[in-house]
Amino acid sequence: MKKSERLNQMLRFVNQRQRFTLKDVINEFQISKRTALRDIASLEEMGVPLYAEYGRYGGYRLVKPITLPPISFSSQEVFALYFAMQALQSFTSTPFEISYRSVHEKFLEGLTTKQRKQIDSLQKRVAFFHAEQLHECAYLEELLLASTNNQILSIVYTTEKQTTIRRIQPISIYAMKGYWYCQSLDLNKKAYRVFRCDRIKSIEVVEDVDMIDVEGITIENAHVFWKPTDQAIPFKCEITKTGIEQFIQSQFPSMKIKEEHNDYYLVGTYEPTEVDFIIRYLASFGKTIRIVEPVSLKEQLKAYYLDLINYI
Structure with a gap:
């Protein structure tokens, strides 16, 4: 990193921290002690x-907040931002109704002529392929705000089979394979559930309801709340390394990979009402898995394949 770029970042670091040590600067910018001392002297100048x-317990203290210069981006930062924005391109629904086109136009307006030419060149040499969003989601902003404000929502949720009213405590939202999902605590069932956001048809904030403590819970560890019911059916499938790669791309909290005597198995549980789902899910693995148990699941998968053959 050039010194001018590092000093610009250091200004923002100092203004945010207010108090810092020489070691903080060394660790933050991965520079030597001598360089850190020179940079601090440059800031004072x-x-x-x-x-x-x-x-x-000494260090440095900022006497009063400073007015920061306008944000400027290096070419590497411009490319990184451009790559990140491509994720917006395939979504018709995003929190706060951010459209790819408006963000992209504002982004390009803030670049230098040289940087715009570099982006034009990049567009001709790099392709981004995303799973297109299949259904519009009307309540992404409300779900996200409810998760950050720790609110309880009453939702009308529609599936292929039924429409129900649920009380949920949203934890986070995420996008995967063309769909938005909301990780939540289902207060009706007192269990962790994931809801497809496009199936949420209405939302209403519920007051004066006992909430579950979700402090420290994030999108990465929210599945710790998941627990199978007493009716859940355990299953076990032998799986190849290629199958493991596919599982990593599309996994669920009710499943995991287990190693036994140098062989790998996909193990987990499914609810009696989830038979159709588990059959379609396992079928997507093709010959990379082999059902070990239960025998009933193996027979159901065979019936699924025979039905496909007869349909052809």
């Missing part, structure tokens, strides 16, 4: 009001 505190 630029007029940054820093006060040095000596002693065992």
Whole structure:
């Protein structure tokens, strides 16, 4: 990183931290002690009001907040932002109704002529393929705000078979394979559930309801709330390394990979009402899996394949 770029970032670092040590600067910018001292001296020469505190617990303190210069991006940062924005292109629904076109236009307006030419060149040499969003989601913003504000929602949820009213405590939302999903605590069933956002037809905030403590719960670890019911059926499938790769791309909290004597198995549970789902899911693995148990699941998968053959 050029010194000018590093000093620009250091200005923002200092303004945010207010108090910091030399070690903080060294770790944050991955520079030597000598370079860190020179950079701090450069900041003082630029007029940054820093006060040095000596002693065992000493460091630097910003006397008063500073006015930061306009944000400027290096070519590498421009490319990184451009790559990140491509994820918006395939979604017709995004939180806060951000459209790819408006963001893209504002992004290009803020670039130099040279950077715009580099982006034009990049577009001709890099392709992005996404799973297109299949259904519009009307309540992404409300779901996201409810998760950040720790609110309870009453939702009307429609599936292929029925429409129900559920009370949920949203944890997070995420996009995968053309769909938006909401990780939630289902207060009706007192269990972790994932809802497809396009199937949520209405939302209403519910007041004066006991909530579950979700402090420290994130999108990565929300599945710790998931528990199978007493009626859940355990299953076990031998799986190849190719199958494991597919599982990593599309996995569920009710399943995991287990190693036994140098062989790998996909193990988990499914509810009696989820038979159609588990059959279609396992069928998607083709010859990379082999059902070990239960025998009933193996027979149901055979029937599924025979039905396909007869349909052809």
